[in-house]
Amino acid sequence: xxxxxISPDPRFDLVLERIVDVPRDLVWAAWxxxxxxxxxxxxxxxxxxxxxxxxxPGGIFHFLMESPEGQQFPHTACYLDxxxxxxxxxxxxxxxxxxxxxxxxxxxxxxxxxxxTLESLGERTKYTATVLHSDEEACRKHDEMGFxxxxxxxxxxMVALMS
Amino acid sequence: xxxxxISPDPRFDLVLERIVDVPRDLVWAAWxxxxxxxxxxxxxxxxxxxxxxxxxPGGIFHFLMESPEGQQFPHTACYLDxxxxxxxxxxxxxxxxxxxxxxxxxxxxxxxxxxxTLESLGERTKYTATVLHSDEEACRKHDEMGFxxxxxxxxxxMVALMS
Numbered sequence: 001x002x003x004x005x006i007s008p009d010p011r012f013d014l015v016l017e018r019i020v021d022v023p024r025d026l027v028w029a030a031w032x033x034x035x036x037x038x039x040x041x042x043x044x045x046x047x048x049x050x051x052x053x054x055x056x057p058g059g060i061f062h063f064l065m066e067s068p069e070g071q072q073f074p075h076t077a078c079y080l081d082x083x084x085x086x087x088x089x090x091x092x093x094x095x096x097x098x099x100x101x102x103x104x105x106x107x108x109x110x111x112x113x114x115x116x117t118l119e120s121l122g123e124r125t126k127y128t129a130t131v132l133h134s135d136e137e138a139c140r141k142h143d144e145m146g147f148x149x150x151x152x153x154x155x156x157x158m159v160a161l162m163s
Numbered sequence: 164x165x166x167x168x169i170s171p172d173p174r175f176d177l178v179l180e181r182i183v184d185v186p187r188d189l190v191w192a193a194w195x196x197x198x199x200x201x202x203x204x205x206x207x208x209x210x211x212x213x214x215x216x217x218x219x220p221g222g223i224f225h226f227l228m229e230s231p232e233g234q235q236f237p238h239t240a241c242y243l244d245x246x247x248x249x250x251x252x253x254x255x256x257x258x259x260x261x262x263x264x265x266x267x268x269x270x271x272x273x274x275x276x277x278x279x280t281l282e283s284l285g286e287r288t289k290y291t292a293t294v295l296h297s298d299e300e301a302c303r304k305h306d307e308m309g310f311x312x313x314x315x316x317x318x319x320x321m322v323a324l325m326s
Contacts, residue, residue: 006221006260057220057244058169080243080261081220093256093263095297097169098243100256100274102297111263134258134265 004087004117008130012139016129016151024120026162027127028085031116037063040161043153055082060096076101080113088116111138127155167250167280171293175302179292179314187283189325190290191248194279200226203324206316218245223259239264243276251279274301290318 008015020027030036034051042048042065049072050064061077078094081087091113095101112131119126129151133139171178183190193199197214205211205228212235213227224240241257244250254276258264275294282289292314296302 012262089261091257091261091263094254094276097295098252098254098276098278099175099295100254100276100297100301102274102301111265113257113261113263115261132260132262134263138263138265 004081004083004089004115006115006130006132008132011136012133014131014133014139014143014147016127016148016155018127018152018155019121020125020127020155020159021123022125022159022162023123024085024118024125027118027125027158028088030158030162031088036158036161040157041154043150043157054096055079057081058096058098061090086118088114090114110142112142129155167244167246167252167278169278169293169295171295174299175296177294177296177302177306177310179290179311179318181290181315181318182284183288183290183318183322184286185288185322185325186286187248187281187288190281190288190321191251193321193325194251199321199324203320204317206313206320217259218242220244221259221261224253249281251277253277273305275305292318 030040032053032055034053037051037053038048041051041063045068047066048063049066052060052062054060057079059079061079063075065073065075075092076095077090077092078096078098079088079090081089093101093111093113112133115130115132117128131142131147133142193203195216195218197216200214200216201211204214204226208231210229211226212229215223215225217223220242222242224242226238228236228238230236238255239258240253240255241259241261242251242253244252256264256274256276275296278293278295280291294305294310296305
């Protein structure tokens, strides 16, 4: 069992699963290349204006989101597992180099772990984004913040970009 | 660069480095076998009365400590990287399966990431335990709690056990 074969818990986790008309290697490139991520990762009219990717366990995943009013929101996360073309895991509980991030230290108070898995279906790809939370309350909040709409709109942008 | 070659930051991190008279494979066994861990991991008169090890990235590292008065303190952590005989990384910010652990959800409020690296020196081993914290305050607290004394006493117990 690799660390990607995680069974989500419906009480704690949110899952977006879709078959997209984009080959697997292009979906992987979209998720792991800053120039691509800047174009699709944040649903419009918000933007990703800066992005850093150090694609290895312990490496940084940083993105700077900008609201339509020009306010900027930095996010720093840490990759946990990277299986090229198959699975990408990153979390907001750790900074690069696996350093813990505490809210007290200016860390992200919104804790989740994202597991992106890709499966080839000919020229199409089965895309699954599983987002793990610490508890039901955090999961419900993320759901109410519009997880499915937000991650779905971003995926639409990815498909439009990579098609 | 593997994820084990992390340069500690003296403001945030604590390091215990020692050369021990135990071959590297035995130090590795001591750190990764519940039956060994139960005998050395907690400085006496405290005890580790239960221990679980699922030795893979995302796997559980659980231990139940017991005070001399019989009060029990469970700790759950998650392995991040496992390079047999060389390097072991685990953190308290994540539960098994990389699920974030929040203090609100009963998680460990004491966040750190431990990096154990071993280097063979003939029949001896250079042992380095690097403990990463989120900020200076957390590092200072861990230092004042007696990090060097505690981790050093545990290491003495390990050396006595494995010699």
